[in-house]
Amino acid sequence: MYIKIKFAVVLFFISINTFSQEGIPVYSDYLSDNYYLIFPSMAGASNCSKLRLTVRGQWFDQTDAPALQTLSYNGRVGEKSGVGAIVFNDVNGYHSQFGFKATYAHHIMFSRDEVDLNQLSFGVNVGVNQSQLDESKFTDPDPLVGNVVDHASYFNLDIGASYNLLDFSFNAVVKNVLETRQTIYSEYESDNLRKFIVSGGYVFGNADKILFEPSLLYQFVDKTKESALDMNMKVYKNLNMGQLWGGLSYRRSFDGADYISGSGTNSQKLQYITPVLGFNYKNFMFAYTYTYLLGDIQYDNAGFHQLTLGINFLCKPVKYDCNCPAIN
Numbered sequence: 001m002y003i004k005i006k007f008a009v010v011l012f013f014i015s016i017n018t019f020s021q022e023g024i025p026v027y028s029d030y031l032s033d034n035y036y037l038i039f040p041s042m043a044g045a046s047n048c049s050k051l052r053l054t055v056r057g058q059w060f061d062q063t064d065a066p067a068l069q070t071l072s073y074n075g076r077v078g079e080k081s082g083v084g085a086i087v088f089n090d091v092n093g094y095h096s097q098f099g100f101k102a103t104y105a106h107h108i109m110f111s112r113d114e115v116d117l118n119q120l121s122f123g124v125n126v127g128v129n130q131s132q133l134d135e136s137k138f139t140d141p142d143p144l145v146g147n148v149v150d151h152a153s154y155f156n157l158d159i160g161a162s163y164n165l166l167d168f169s170f171n172a173v174v175k176n177v178l179e180t181r182q183t184i185y186s187e188y189e190s191d192n193l194r195k196f197i198v199s200g201g202y203v204f205g206n207a208d209k210i211l212f213e214p215s216l217l218y219q220f221v222d223k224t225k226e227s228a229l230d231m232n233m234k235v236y237k238n239l240n241m242g243q244l245w246g247g248l249s250y251r252r253s254f255d256g257a258d259y260i261s262g263s264g265t266n267s268q269k270l271q272y273i274t275p276v277l278g279f280n281y282k283n284f285m286f287a288y289t290y291t292y293l294l295g296d297i298q299y300d301n302a303g304f305h306q307l308t309l310g311i312n313f314l315c316k317p318v319k320y321d322c323n324c325p326a327i328n
Contacts, residue, residue: 023099023129023156023175024070024088026197026219028249028274029054031232032287032308035326036074036084036103038197039171040123041162043105044082046327047319048283048312049075056306066092075314080107082123094134101127101158117320117327118165125158154180156193166322167203169215172196194222201232203323211236211323213247228253228270236325242281245325249274268295278308285310 029037034052036042056068068091074084084103090096105123133150160173176193201215217230234247253270271294278287291304319328 023097023127023193024086025068025090026195027056027068027304027306028230028251028276028289028291029056029070029306029308030199030217031234031247031249031274031276032278032289032306033285033310033326034072034308035171035199037070037072037086039160039162039173039199040084040101040103040125040158041105041121041160041171041173042326043074043084043103043123044076045105045107045119045121045162045164046074046076046312048315049073050310050312052285052308052310054306054308056304058304066090074103076107080109081105082107082121086125086127095132096134097129097131099127099129101125114318115321116166117322117324119163119327121162121164123160123162126155127158128153128155156180164324164327167324168201169324169326170198170200172198190223192223196220196222199230203325205236205323207238207323209237211325213325226253226255234276242279244279246275246277249276271295283312283315285312 024037026038032052032054033050034054036045036050037052037054050073052070052072054068054070058066068088070086070088072084072086074082077083082103082105084101084105086101086103087099089098103123103125105121108120110118110120130151130153155178157177158173158175159177160171162169162171164170173196175195175197179191180193197217197219199215199217201213203211203213205211213232213234213236215230215232215234217232218227220227228251230249230251232247232249234245236243236245250273251271256267256269272291273294274289274291276287276289278285285308287308287310289306289308291306293303322328
């Protein structure tokens with residue numbers, strides 16, 4: 001009985017970690033100078049075009065452990081427009097999804113001149129996802145389940161907005177705006193895949209010494225009412241050969257699961273910490289993040305590793321006069 005309850009708690013955490021959503025799971029990769037991966041309004045918001053590759057692996061000592069790869073590009077087109085594209089592949093055991101998103105963003109500048117940052121942005125993703133359930137790999141096949149590979153594809157939209165004012169930033173997005181029903185797992189699947197995400201941050205300090213960037217990110221799933229909050233702190237240090245930066249993120253869910261502990265029952269909420277370390281050299285960026293799950297009930301002691309490689313190009317010759325790493 002205890003094993004079954006413990007296993008159920010682990011499944012709950014796996015589910016809530018990805019928030020039962022089709023699309024790119026929201027991890028901590030946005031902290032690796034990759035806010036565009038979540039917020040379409042950030043396409044072309046920076047003074048450089050950005051190409052980012054992320055590779056994430058979980059529980060390396062487990063077979064068919066979750067893995068995620070993303071490749072994204074975004075850049076400015078003209079004075080007021082931005083475009084972008086994202087390709088992703090998300091695998092979790094018998095389940096996988098592959099998708100593509102194309103982005104258009106519109107930027108409105110309220111600045112007095114070209115070095116003051118006061119920008120309001122709107123963006124939309126148009127995306128196609130294909131989900132797959134490989135029943136042919138079931139170790140103990142059910143005679144009522146076909147020994148086949150099921151596929152289901154759907155089209156959806158993300159709509160968001162961003163506001164950047166000097167050292168302050170705010171972002172918001174509604175993921176999977178359209179109601180879309182799939183039947184890959186059950187004909188009773190919900191057609192409501194909407195997720196709401198907001199984030200805000202502020203940078204302060206001395207650019208010649210150390211910069212500090214506290215930020216928050218909150219996400220809420222409309223159908224299941226699951227929600228979680230990220231509390232982040234990043235630090236930047238300019239060196240002769242580039243910029244060294246790092247930080248720490250703490251995620252806590254507002255939803256939990258009960259489990260048996262001794263003669264009683266305890267409740268545990270999803271909690272994990274993610275250190276991040278990165279370095280910018282000329283137009284190149286490298287970052288590493290490690291996520292460690294907190295709590296008494298865990299599936300495995302191994303953490304989640306992620307690498308991000310990036311390159312900036314077509315940069316404007318003049319930077320904004322602000323401490324704004326995501327823009328400058």
